[in-house]
Amino acid sequence: MWKGRFSEETAEIVLNYTQSLDLDWCLAPFDIQGSIAHGRMLVSAGLLSPDEGEKIEGGLRQVLQEIEEKSFTPSIELEDVHMNIEHRLTQLLGPLGAKLHTGRSRNDQIATTLRLYLRDRLQKVQQGMFTLLEAILERAHAHRHIVVPGYTHLQQAQPVSMGHYWMSHFQAFRRDCIRLRAALGSLEDCPLGAGALAGSTLPLDRFYTAKELGFKNPTENSLDSVAHRDYLFDYHYFAAVFAIHCSRLAEDFIIYNSQEFGWLKLPDAFCTGSSMMPQKKNPDVLELTRGRTGQIIGHFVDLLVMLKGLPMTYNRDLQEDKRGLLASLAVILSIIEILPEFLSRVEVDEKRAVLGMENGMILATDVAEYLVKEGVPFRDAHWKAGQLVRYCLDNGRSLLDLTLSEWKAIIPEAKEDLLSILSLKESVARRQTYGGTGFICVERQIEEGDGWLAYQKKRDNACSSS
Missing domain, CATH: 1.10.275.10 (Fumarase/aspartase (N-terminal domain))
Known part of the structure; x- marks a missing residue:
């Protein structure tokens, strides 16, 4: 040529x-x-x-x-x-x-081809995201009345509804859907007709080809058209954040399924055993998801570094933009294929979850907030509740088993009604601030999530038919 x-x-x-x-x-x-x-x-x-x-x-x-x-x-x-x-x-x-x-260069040709390819793949990813969100909503509804420990610093913090936990991941993946839609939105302009870099002396109708290929408009500047790869940045940003969210979920499930925690039950069909130790049940799907996240992040960084010093306009370096893209897409599509079915079969051992909270220390914040309602300044209430926890630890007692006289010896403001609120389910039910873990709040979150997802699917179907 x-x-x-x-x-x-x-x-x-x-x-x-x-x-x-x-x-x-x-x-x-x-x-x-x-x-x-x-x-x-x-x-x-x-x-x-x-x-x-x-x-x-x-x-x-x-x-x-x-x-x-x-x-x-x-x-x-x-x-x-x-x-x-x-x-x-x-x-x-x-x-x-x-x-x-x-009237065409390989420069605008590949820029167009790559957009068409990526648009097709991201539409498949979007459908997979919807399936993932459906699976999470179903689990949230099934587990909405189950109480499990909530953690900060991987230490028991406060009891929460398991439905609330599921919905926390729903919110993260919902934001990923918004980022994915933005990545699709960056593919709406067509570079075909930009030529090698300066357009053409021939009477090309760029609006014709844009419409023919399903783009909204032709790109505005021929130099920029063949030089930029922002639409790939947008994909890689979505992919990196989504993979991190998947990795965080995987890490949680690996921990909660371990013998030391043991209240999350993973499906046997999605785990593997050991060639030497007969008792083992290994969460390989979760570990591989966590492990492959580094590849996704690496491909993003690779593209950023590749473009950081390129002069306008086309340079052969850009041939390599597809290497990381194709590898990243393969991983993302594989995660989206397996994760929904995996999550839909995750169960909770409620008795084991409650057993892990039997010393009642997880209700210490409830005690402090009870005292606040009795007129005690929060910092003083926090100190008094902390003294109570210290007493329990020193004497090998459960906060749930203390008598009212023991309460009053440390917290004079304690009344008999305090004992009635020291319940894991009651603790969860009372947290009714908007977005909180209260059962009523979780029901609202699930209902809102169902509505949001139904709207997105309807919107997507309308776009596809048009």
Whole structure:
């Protein structure tokens, strides 16, 4: 394609080093989709006759069929997916095939192809996110009346509804859905027609191709069109944050399922055993999810570093933007495929959860807040409740078993009604501040989550049908 300028053939070692077929051959259907739209635009602009346009489109569809049937083997001598498709088209149509590249550079071609590919994949990710949120909502509803320990610093802090815990992850993944939608939104402009960097002297109709390919508008600046990869940043940011949220959930479940905690029950079908120790039940799915998060973050950093010093406009470095993208997408799609089914089968051992809170220390804040209602300043109430905890620890007593006289010896303000509130379920039920763990609040959260998800799915379906 550039031999007119050079006096030597490209060295084979250079071909092997610069080829990108190992990265971009998966983009072939989307490259052909962009080429069909470009060909139709050339007909519309009078740069191809209708007959030429029809033959080119037919030829492209034949190439696509050959690719799908795996009867077309690409050659690294042609470097990439774009030139392999164009070469095959020219083999089929003769000189007419060479007309397809009129008014187009590989720079705007790949920018368009990559957007089409990423849009398709992110729509699949979005459907997977909806399934994940559905699974979490179902678990939240099933476990809404179960009380488990809530932790700060991985130390028991206050009792919470397990439904409330599930909804905390729902909120994190909901924000991820919003970030994902933003990543999809950054794919709404079409770079096709920007050329190598400066547009074209030919009468190209960029609005035509944008509409044909389902974009809202053509990009505004041809230099920026071929140079930027912000839409990849937006994807990688979503992916990194989503993976971190998945990793945090995985870490929680690994801990809560351990023998030392033991109140979370993981499904056997999603765990593995040991080749040596018969008693083992290993949470491999969770560990791999946690482990692969580093890859997702690494791909994001790789792209950031790659672009940090690139001059305007296109540079061959950008060929490598697909390496991390494809690897990241593969991991994200695998997580989204397995996580919903896994989570839908997680259960809670309520008796074991309560057993872990049997000393009642987790209700110390309730005692302090009781005293506040009796007119004791909070800092004094905090100190008195702390003295009570110290007494229990020193004497091997449970806060739940103390007599009223023992209470009054340390906290004179204590009355008989204090004993009636020292219940795990009562503690949870009373926390009715908006967004709190109270059972009524959790019901509201689940109801609101159901409504939000139903709206998002309806919105997505409306966009897809249009």
